[in-house]
Amino acid sequence: YVLDRVSREREILKSIPENGDKSRVVKTLNSALFKKLNEINSLLSLNMELDELTEAEAILNNLPGMIERLLRARRVLVLMIREDRYLVADGERNGNKVVLPIEGSVFVDIDERQGHLLLDVGDHDPITGSALKTQMLIVPITVGDVERIGYLVVADRVESYHFGEDEIRLLKVLLKKVSMRLENNALYEVTYNHLINTLKSLVLTIEARDEYTKNHSERVTNIALEIAKEMNCRQEEIDAIRFGGYLHDIGKIGVKDMILLKPARLTDSEFEEIKKHPVIGYNIISPLGFFPLEQQLIRHHHERFDGRGYPDGLSGEDIPLIARILAVADTYDSMTSTRPYRKGLGHDVAVEEIKRCAGSQFDPQVADAFFRTPTGKGVKRDAS
């Protein structure tokens, strides 16, 4: 578009007589070109900023600030459609939550084809109800050009009372990008959830093979989450446990039933087979493009603090924290669960055993944190 315009302007320039007021024309064209370049620059930088944001919520939260800069406007509001009936704005920016019924408002009148609404000075301000002192531009926010999820309201420009064609176009270009990003996110989420459900049913399949480990993964995940919260873990670590914890034994799908379900103690060679499950699980998960934290959790949940665990013999803080946490949760649940060859141990015995192994098998800080959780204190007794 811009290249077109530049070459067009060149043609015009050539056609102007040499001795005419060429310098004045050049000046005008230059300033127009300068304005265009500025627009492109700010669009480019906003584009990059948008690419940095992964969550839909972050995109919508950052949108007002971006548009304030792009259009030099003091009043920018994102109104989201709720229950098909209301428009809601979060109060962070303007102090109070704005809730408007959609029906009967100007918002429903926005023409699909035109794609925006421009209210004039003196018009009724749909948000405050008073008369507008500057023009107000309203553009729908959509997901993938189809579904309207809200509106962007811009008013009070620093340099002008009104919006020109250029500003309207700029805003639409940016919102088009936002719309595509939101659609991508939604698609990603659907695919991601689908994959998670597939993996979860895989875990259920494994657990269904063995009645005694039923719901083991779920209980381990819950205990590990208790510990992670007690240790004030970062949100991404908690998320990794929430998902990865569920899948931590997924590699057992590669272990023969004969060994996995053996109703007696395992021989050394059988135990070597079982010991492969963290790497098998890691190999299942890695090509799916999951976050490295989940991969680490699955691979390292049988490492020991003293370095005598498997598969990599990591020790101390070389073992990822979430894996050290899962190790305690896993052991507690295994000890308190009834197995084919032995009855589950009581809570107090299991706690004593973890205390005894703190510093050798377990990270002592993780063990301590576990003792402060409801499960560790024996308040929650759902282990069977």
Ligand SMILES: [Fe+2]
């Ligand atoms: Fe395991």
